[in-house]
Amino acid sequence: MVDPSALDEETLTADTADEEVRPDDRIDDERHDEENRLKPQYVRGVRDALEAGDKGAVYDLVEPLHPADIADLIELFDSDERAQLAASITDLMTSDVVAELNDHVREVMMEALDPGAVATIAEQLETDDAVQLLEDLDEDDQKAIIAELEPETQAAVNSALAYPEETAGRLMNRHVMAVPEHLTVGDLIDYLREEGDLEHDFFEVFVIDASHHPVGTCSLNWILTTPRTVALTDVMKRDQTLIPVSMDQEEVALMFQKYALISAAVVDDSGRLVGQMTVDDIVHIISEEAGEDALLLSGAGDGDINEPIREAYSSRVRWLIANLGTAVVASAIIAFFGAAIEQLVALAVLMPIVASIGGNAGTQTMAVSVRAIATNQLTRTNTRKILWKELRVAVLNGATVAILIGIAAGLLYSPMMGAVIAAAMIINIAVAGLAGVLVPVIFERLNQDPAVASSVFVTMITDSMGFFAFLGLAVVSGLVGMG
Incomplete structure (x- = not known):
């Protein structure tokens, strides 16, 4: 062993000069x-x-x-x-x-x-x-x-x-370490030592049959700690996760997450080993998919600061135009109740509050639903259960907010106005909870990305329902008339 104190500064500098920074x-x-x-x-x-x-x-x-x-x-x-x-x-x-x-x-x-x-x-x-x-x-x-x-x-x-x-x-990475199943551990070690083309990183060795179908895997630590005479078929793990070549990258990432994989074999339609996916690829996919979903929810396209102006304009403007169309629906409802609004200015003051809170509630539920769909937590099996759960959460949220805004409006204007806006708030937040689940689910059932346009339609539903419930209740309650 070398005594570190015996090394002068020049020697240390020379020894570390070529080390990677x-x-x-x-x-x-x-x-x-x-x-x-x-x-x-x-x-x-x-x-x-x-x-x-x-x-x-x-x-x-x-x-x-x-x-x-x-x-x-x-x-x-x-x-x-x-x-x-x-x-x-x-x-x-x-x-x-x-x-x-x-x-x-x-x-x-x-x-x-x-x-x-x-x-x-x-x-x-x-x-x-x-x-x-x-x-x-x-x-x-x-x-x-x-x-x-x-x-x-x-x-x-x-x-x-x-x-x-x-x-x-x-x-997939096409560099795969694959060996026939008749080898022993010693044969495999000798092969790895003698093989000249091992520049790529690998975490396990795939064992294949004569038809090139994967039959098992051997982790490197198993190979290093097992006696040389043991057959690979006796030490390999036969239960393995195989990834079809046609599987979407998001599904691949979910498999790695669910089964805690470091690497996995990729097989073609006939089940032959053609490549592998490794965890470093998956980290990139997870980051890419998370960013993509967040940007799609906002209609911002790629959302890349290096994206050309024309592409950025094209990807964003179409959703703004769609949003303009949905806003017209809400405006039409307001116009329908125009005479009622003219009779009581308080309606115009309080309308945006109902729509805004409903929109925020819908966005919360929609974000949860889109993430649940992306991670396979929201499926056909449990859609009704999740819908019922989100409806109950929405009613509780609506009741809480309704009490607060109802008391404030009652003190500022009249008890009837407080009751009307409280009821409208509960209705709109409940509808927002339903829309936040149903809109992404419908898009997913139609084989469309639920993150793409969910926000546009959820916003339309919550705004329209907010205005309709508030103004409609004001008319029904006798607070104002239609003419």
Whole structure:
């Protein structure tokens, strides 16, 4: 054992010079702030060097960065500056950097490069990352780039692109450690030691039969702690979770979550092993799906700050127009009771309160329902049960809010006005609770994403019902007349 005290500073420096810089080591340096984000003054320094045409200075400033930080730096620059920056740090633009880039930024940059350069980058990536690099490009660009790939990579990419987007077949890693079932543990260990192509990470070894069907799995810790003479069939786990190539990525993520998986085999329609999904892929999917659902609920499209203006406009304006149409319904109800509103200004003052509280209650229930559908907690089996539960919660919430607003309106205006707005509040919040469950469920039954337009319709229902219940009760109670 070496005595640490015997090592001088020069030796320590030499021994650690080639070590990879960890994220924690970069915090509070001249490039990163305390939250490990690139400092504005550092970014300005790179931009100044770029504008001055000093490629050497740009390279020296960027070279120490981690690939993920280089990707962040590129995204901080304007679109017309990114190509210039990439040209200044050509050999730093590795596949790791490209894989970390925002989808919109990567697409624009790949379109600016010639097919051979993109093919060189794609060759360095795992198949799933290479597919992600190519899938959003124009078909002509795709074909030109794929033609430049090595035959093996070309076949893998074409195979992946043949599957629908956001399915296991498109996202799976085709590097799989699979061995025949007749081996012993010792045979497997010898094979792993002698095999030269083990660059990819794997957490378990898949055991397959003669038809290439997976029959079991062996975790690495089992292999290392089992005597060499034991047959794999005696130590492997036969009960395994198999993922069809056509399974949607959201369903794959739910399987990993439900069964606490680290990796899982992906099989084709005939049950043959064709790839695997690993937990690092799932973390990305979960993050992507959660963000996507939140944005769809608001009608904000991709919600990406790098999204082109035309695409952002197109994805958002259609829901605003739809919302305009639903708002007309609520306005028509108000117009129908116009004469009654003219008789009592208090109705106009209190109407927005009924609609607003109902809308918020509907949004709460809708958010819970969309999440429950996404996580398979709300299914055909328990829809009635969940509907009944949410209705009871809505009535309790409505009664609580109704008491408060009823007392306030009774003191400010009249006891009858307090009773009317209290009753309207209970009705609207109860309707909001029903709509918050039923609208997403109906969309899901129609094979549509329940997050896409639920908010527009729930808002229409709660606004319309709020106005109708409040103004209708005011007329029925004799508080005001219709003419």
